[in-house]
Amino acid sequence: MTETSLSAPTLRVDGVCKTFSGHKAVDDVSFSLNAGERVAMLGHNGAGKTTLFKIVLGFLKRDHGDVAVMGAAPGSHDARVGTAYLPESVAFPASLTGKEVLTFYARLKGESPARALPLLERVGLAEAAKRRVGTYSKGMRQRLGLAQALVGRPRLILLDEPTTGLDPISRQTVYELIGEIAGQGTTVLLSSHALTELEARTDRILILSKGRLVADDVLSRLRAQAGLPIRLKVWTRPEDLAHVSESLGGGQMNGRSVEFNCNADDKVKALSAISALGNLVEDVDVHAPSLDDVYRYFSSTAGKEA
């Protein structure tokens, strides 16, 4: 492997546009992913995530722009050898066993089944390997799909909503696996709706809105960029409500509590003001903007601009 291919991005998407009968599904999207990155692509239903995936895989032709998968054209043999894909919903042949399904995909990818089968153990399906896929739960089928994507150590893995419909423990397994394979230098691009679970598990976040890429950064910087306020809720006795509200510089009163916003920079100042109130305060809730809020901010600003 040459020096350039190591430093070159695993996936480069440059100004890609795709229009379906007058509707712009993907509009001038550019980004690039490097080796070992875990990147989450967020977007509402119909934002263009799956369309973009299909363009990267070469199933759909782009109208404009350029895509390079490890330097090769999307859908070319070289690109497919290094890429793995897990579609949003897959129904494997119900009459085959998990082991047979994995063997099938290993053979297609030119990997020896003997080397691929330990993957079943890694996704926690070792015991179910000889059972028919028809008897699998949704989580087990999704994990089988993930095992399929890991066959042959691809350099780029595209996962379309890999955790939809999974229980919290299965989700955790999925993210642990993603972390593990990214640690080996594989680039993982996943799309998701479940935003909060992504917070600690991705390196970078792309937000698509109406086919346009409206954000591309690490979460902490996106949060700062959005400048979303921290929401503080101070619980007190009803008779002290007015006094507390006044000394905290106003705020919305709801019976037993006062709510107000403050900037991230003023958080400590606000908290010390609250503690200065002493025993007037019964409790304090601090609500930092979650990924959901950040996501809503970016997709709604994009909506206003459009």
Next chain:
Amino acid sequence: MFSRILTVAGQEIRIGIRNRWILLAAMILAVFSLALALLGSAPAGTLGVDRLTITIASLASLSVYLVPLIALLLAFDAICGEIERGTLLMTLSCPISRVEFLIGKAVGHTLVLAFALVVGYGLTAGLLVAAGFGSLSGLADFARLIATSILLGVCFLATGYVLSSLTRQSRTAAAASVAVWLMLVVLYDLALLGALVANPSGVFASDVFPYAILLNPADAFRLFNLAALGASDLVGGMAGVADTLPFDPLLALGSLAAFAGLAMAGSALLIKRIAP
């Protein structure tokens, strides 16, 4: 390339065994052919013709109906069904070309069909020979019947793939398959017969009709088998045309092969255009 084709073919055979498709098809063919052999040939017992030959003639007519049906049932789901289930996206994201995928499916389905035919018809042939009704030449006729039935099956498998890549839903493909079966196997013959009865001595009867038979794989199959048996005088009906044809019956075999090749090429072109 071959390993990928064999992988796809192997999976089709495995699925055929698992969901008992192979068993069902073999049983249908065995039951119908046994019924024809035991009941249908009883009146011909005094003619002094090899009973196996008579049975083969009736089996050729049976194949015309059953083999296209079984082939279409195997094939209609091959592409649109995989699109619906999402497996086509996953399979084609692997380094396998679409044509390799299609050929793999065709090889797998052909082997499933061949197995069902060999077991189903073989059972009947074995019984007849064991009962002392058959001769060695009769067995050769049997082998020809099975081989041409497989070729007929490939014609309709490929037709099924064409329908499957033209539609995005397997229900639509199933409906289209039934329509094609009805048209090529039942209505085509009726229409030809009707035209022939309406004008038995015109240009149609002499110049159009023989070639119209050649164009339809089901008719070409029947024509070739009955002509090869020399049994047209025994069986009568449409088979009687074999003697008055303006061409060699081998041409019918060529027409079958050409139909299979063209339909496979057509489905290969169509599958390349699919966005799964």
